[in-house]
Amino acid sequence: MSHVLHTSGLSQRSRWAADQAISFLMQQGVENPGCISLAAGLVDEDSLPAEPVRETVVTLLSDSASARSALQYGTTQGRLDLRGSLLDYMAAQEGVPRETLGYDASRMVVTTGSQQLLSLLCETLLDPGDICIVGAPTYFVFLGCLAGVGAEPISVPLDENGMQPELLEQALARLNELGRLPQVKMIYVVSEFDNPSGVSVSLERRKAIVDIANRWSIHNRILILEDAAYRDLRFDGNPLPSLLALDGSKEQVLYTQTFSKTLSPGLRVGFGVLPKDVMKPVLDRKGNEDFGSANFPQAIVTRMLKSGAFQEHVRHVRDSYTRKRDAMLAAAEKYFADIPGVTWRRPSGGLYVWMSLPASIPTGFQSPLFQAAVKQHGVMYVPGELCFAPVQGGRPKNHMRLSYGVQTPEGITDGMWRLSRAVKQVLAG
Amino acid sequence: MSHVLHTSGLSQRSRWAADQAISFLMQQGVENPGCISLAAGLVDEDSLPAEPVRETVVTLLSDSASARSALQYGTTQGRLDLRGSLLDYMAAQEGVPRETLGYDASRMVVTTGSQQLLSLLCETLLDPGDICIVGAPTYFVFLGCLAGVGAEPISVPLDENGMQPELLEQALARLNELGRLPQVKMIYVVSEFDNPSGVSVSLERRKAIVDIANRWSIHNRILILEDAAYRDLRFDGNPLPSLLALDGSKEQVLYTQTFSKTLSPGLRVGFGVLPKDVMKPVLDRKGNEDFGSANFPQAIVTRMLKSGAFQEHVRHVRDSYTRKRDAMLAAAEKYFADIPGVTWRRPSGGLYVWMSLPASIPTGFQSPLFQAAVKQHGVMYVPGELCFAPVQGGRPKNHMRLSYGVQTPEGITDGMWRLSRAVKQVLAG
Numbered sequence: 001m002s003h004v005l006h007t008s009g010l011s012q013r014s015r016w017a018a019d020q021a022i023s024f025l026m027q028q029g030v031e032n033p034g035c036i037s038l039a040a041g042l043v044d045e046d047s048l049p050a051e052p053v054r055e056t057v058v059t060l061l062s063d064s065a066s067a068r069s070a071l072q073y074g075t076t077q078g079r080l081d082l083r084g085s086l087l088d089y090m091a092a093q094e095g096v097p098r099e100t101l102g103y104d105a106s107r108m109v110v111t112t113g114s115q116q117l118l119s120l121l122c123e124t125l126l127d128p129g130d131i132c133i134v135g136a137p138t139y140f141v142f143l144g145c146l147a148g149v150g151a152e153p154i155s156v157p158l159d160e161n162g163m164q165p166e167l168l169e170q171a172l173a174r175l176n177e178l179g180r181l182p183q184v185k186m187i188y189v190v191s192e193f194d195n196p197s198g199v200s201v202s203l204e205r206r207k208a209i210v211d212i213a214n215r216w217s218i219h220n221r222i223l224i225l226e227d228a229a230y231r232d233l234r235f236d237g238n239p240l241p242s243l244l245a246l247d248g249s250k251e252q253v254l255y256t257q258t259f260s261k262t263l264s265p266g267l268r269v270g271f272g273v274l275p276k277d278v279m280k281p282v283l284d285r286k287g288n289e290d291f292g293s294a295n296f297p298q299a300i301v302t303r304m305l306k307s308g309a310f311q312e313h314v315r316h317v318r319d320s321y322t323r324k325r326d327a328m329l330a331a332a333e334k335y336f337a338d339i340p341g342v343t344w345r346r347p348s349g350g351l352y353v354w355m356s357l358p359a360s361i362p363t364g365f366q367s368p369l370f371q372a373a374v375k376q377h378g379v380m381y382v383p384g385e386l387c388f389a390p391v392q393g394g395r396p397k398n399h400m401r402l403s404y405g406v407q408t409p410e411g412i413t414d415g416m417w418r419l420s421r422a423v424k425q426v427l428a429g
Numbered sequence: 430m431s432h433v434l435h436t437s438g439l440s441q442r443s444r445w446a447a448d449q450a451i452s453f454l455m456q457q458g459v460e461n462p463g464c465i466s467l468a469a470g471l472v473d474e475d476s477l478p479a480e481p482v483r484e485t486v487v488t489l490l491s492d493s494a495s496a497r498s499a500l501q502y503g504t505t506q507g508r509l510d511l512r513g514s515l516l517d518y519m520a521a522q523e524g525v526p527r528e529t530l531g532y533d534a535s536r537m538v539v540t541t542g543s544q545q546l547l548s549l550l551c552e553t554l555l556d557p558g559d560i561c562i563v564g565a566p567t568y569f570v571f572l573g574c575l576a577g578v579g580a581e582p583i584s585v586p587l588d589e590n591g592m593q594p595e596l597l598e599q600a601l602a603r604l605n606e607l608g609r610l611p612q613v614k615m616i617y618v619v620s621e622f623d624n625p626s627g628v629s630v631s632l633e634r635r636k637a638i639v640d641i642a643n644r645w646s647i648h649n650r651i652l653i654l655e656d657a658a659y660r661d662l663r664f665d666g667n668p669l670p671s672l673l674a675l676d677g678s679k680e681q682v683l684y685t686q687t688f689s690k691t692l693s694p695g696l697r698v699g700f701g702v703l704p705k706d707v708m709k710p711v712l713d714r715k716g717n718e719d720f721g722s723a724n725f726p727q728a729i730v731t732r733m734l735k736s737g738a739f740q741e742h743v744r745h746v747r748d749s750y751t752r753k754r755d756a757m758l759a760a761a762e763k764y765f766a767d768i769p770g771v772t773w774r775r776p777s778g779g780l781y782v783w784m785s786l787p788a789s790i791p792t793g794f795q796s797p798l799f800q801a802a803v804k805q806h807g808v809m810y811v812p813g814e815l816c817f818a819p820v821q822g823g824r825p826k827n828h829m830r831l832s833y834g835v836q837t838p839e840g841i842t843d844g845m846w847r848l849s850r851a852v853k854q855v856l857a858g
Contacts, residue, residue: 009649014552043501048496048501050500053500061479068479070695071479071694071695071696072694073695123442124440141720148714264500266502287451288577290540294698296725
């Protein structure tokens with residue numbers, strides 16, 4: 001026999017799973033150790049909650065009943081006490097009493113980060129050839145999930161107020177003309193401080209998107225997948241209700257959020273609120289995948305939500321990221337304002353600044369800019385083109401996603417200076 | 430629009446995911462609170478390592494470098510330090526120096542329990558219509574994984590020494606005659622203290638199964654999926670090399686194991702050793718599913734393996750389960766020996782005793798026995814028929830899986846007495 005696994009030894013679906021660009025970026029980091037990464041979406045190491053988690057674990061494991069409950073199997077849906085605390089958390093975020101949320105703990109599921117829930121929802125709801133509408137740009141890992149189930153992303157452009165409802169409506173009308181409306185199953189919306197663009201969807205647009213999804217649910221329900229990963233990292237302005245809160249039926253929106261950005265990615269606790277009829281297939285599938293995410297981190301998060309340790313920690317995290325965001329925007333002003341054709345967004349939260357170069361300057365892995373940035377100037381970013389689904393006329397190639405998550409304010413300033421020198425060098429040709 | 434999600438709103442694959450029998454069993458437990466469960470595959474609550482985990486976490490989070498490393502994102506493949514420690518653990522289990530294992534940390538992956546790895550391997554390697562050979566009986570949750578990808582399980586009977594090589598060879602020959610050999614992708618073997626039958630595969634048979642898989646890899650490689658979940662729960666006899674250790678090529682066996690049974694299901698840390706060419710597609714898929722299992726529990730397990738706290742704990746756990754196994758076998762002898770046609774296996778490890786009733790006595794959820802046991806006598810078991818893939822002539826219906834995992838020795842004795850009364854009542858008809 002041959003001990004080589006031929007391509008035919010893999011499942012069809014396995015062949016759809018694309019290489020993760022993230023692996024290439026990590027490799028670049030390893031190969032260029034002096035490089036300042038404005039690419040990584042990791043969180044600030046100094047803000048990781050070592051002390052509060054330690055105190056929580058000591059309390060949790062000192063009592064024999066709570067220790068047992070934390071170290072035993074949980075359930076596929078996630079700890080009931082956590083789902084209860086998450087209702088309070090959602091009520092606080094929405095600014096309403098828990099009783100008026102319109103759903104209960106049976107509608108909540110706990111997952112391994114919100115990533116697992118994004119993946120489960122794609123697996124559960126999308127067949128090959130089905131369509132999911134996404135922003136242009138959008139979260140590039142989610143594009144990998146869609147590819148993994150053979151679904152087709154259709155792009156709708158964002159502006160500074162998020163996905164544009166009139167363009168969403170146009171896209172649906174065009175798909176309808178093409179007879180493809182029945183394949184449209186989902187609209188993916190990063191509602192707050194979008195990865196990568198940093199923008200949030202305005203209140204008016206949230207209402208409009210929910211309305212559009214409802215009105216165009218002609219052949220089948222078009223669900224909105226609301227990814228609120230960065231919701232609790234708001235630095236400025238007033239909180240907005242989620243699309244879920246604006247959905248009167250509570251059957252149109254799949255809501256996902258995570259504690260990876262606000263508390264600790266190492267605990268890897270995400271959650272979602274799902275329509276009743278979607279919950280069962282998601283749990284059936286999750287039962288096959290892992291019959292439940294790690295229970296111990298769930299017990300830790302539960303206790304930190306109840307004790308207020310989470311809420312206190314997230315205030316520190318917000319303060320820290322606010323300073324970093326400010327450092328990046330100040331450095332952008334200082335080093336990029338004099339470069340013609342360079343623009344950037346000013347996020348009110350989250351971890352990312354979206355910067356656009358003149359259309360003639362590509363930013364991709366093989367571009368002169370990326371090569372100069374990494375190899376000569378020692379700075380790394382995420383090429384914007386990774387964040388676009390294929391579009392007519394080709395993906396825009398002149399954007400960069402810049403993250404202020406991991407670097408110190410000084411590192412951010414230094415990184416931005418380095419990047420500006422790389423851009424100027426390439427512009428000078 | 431209708432707010433009802435029609436069946437057509439779910440993906441094709443979603444419709445394959447079967448109801449988990451486990452949910453039904455849990456429901457029975459909830460509805461019959463006085464019931465002694467000999468069904469649950471949970472672990473002994475008294476043996477959960479509250480104290481060692483607490484000490485480990487305190488040490489881990491007191492040092493700022495190790496705290497950061499534990500609370501930050503990990504990698505999709507799992508912590509490198511854990512994979513290193515797992516090599517030492519594998520070497521200890523195989524009784525060979527680490528250098529002669531024949532693989533390194535690049536061949537190891539860490540998952541959310543071993544269940545996630547079973548699921549990932551099915552997703553990655555099996556297409557609808559593909560065949561996986563399983564034992565009769567076999568782990569019923571794995572049958573759910575196969576159903577979830579539309580693969581077909583073909584049964585090969587076990588006896589007290591595990592899967593029977595001559596019957597495996599016959600099954601492959603028959604599939605070859607039918608022109609179906611190219612669809613055979615995998616042989617699933619629970620090598621130690623099988624769930625549900627309690628049997629281990631003898632050394633001679635391990636060699637024979639590896640040899641058969643190799644010889645029948647004519648059209649494509651037939652992989653052996655070795656599930657060693659209970660390997661470290663050996664009470665009697667000498668350890669055996671894994672099928673992986675017996676595979677000279679190290680490209681025929683997919684090895685999976687978990688710390689859920691030996692340490693804590695709440696930490697939910699499993700791992701595997703995979704052929705090089707299978708690792709990449711598995712990681713691509715895991716990248717989509719969750720880009721890495723929770724890192725914090727991985728850091729805990731790493732430290733416990735290194736400090737010896739794990740090894741010390743597993744000795745306690747083995748002692749505890751040995752007493753429980755003995756209690757169940759003594760109770761079987763005491764209460765069932767006088768019932769004609771009742772037989773049971775004597776496991777040398779693991780968590781299960783497989784008991785067979787006269788062929789005329791069905792044990793399924795709707796059977797008079799199950800109903801009498803749960804409702805009148807207050808005892809619950811797992812009906813054996815759940816553990817069989819569909820077979821010609823129908824699934825055997827007269828077996829029970831009895832677990833001594835969660836009950837105390839006294840509870841086990843009481844449960845066995847109750848069960849014997851239910852059996853006698855049904856036999857008396």
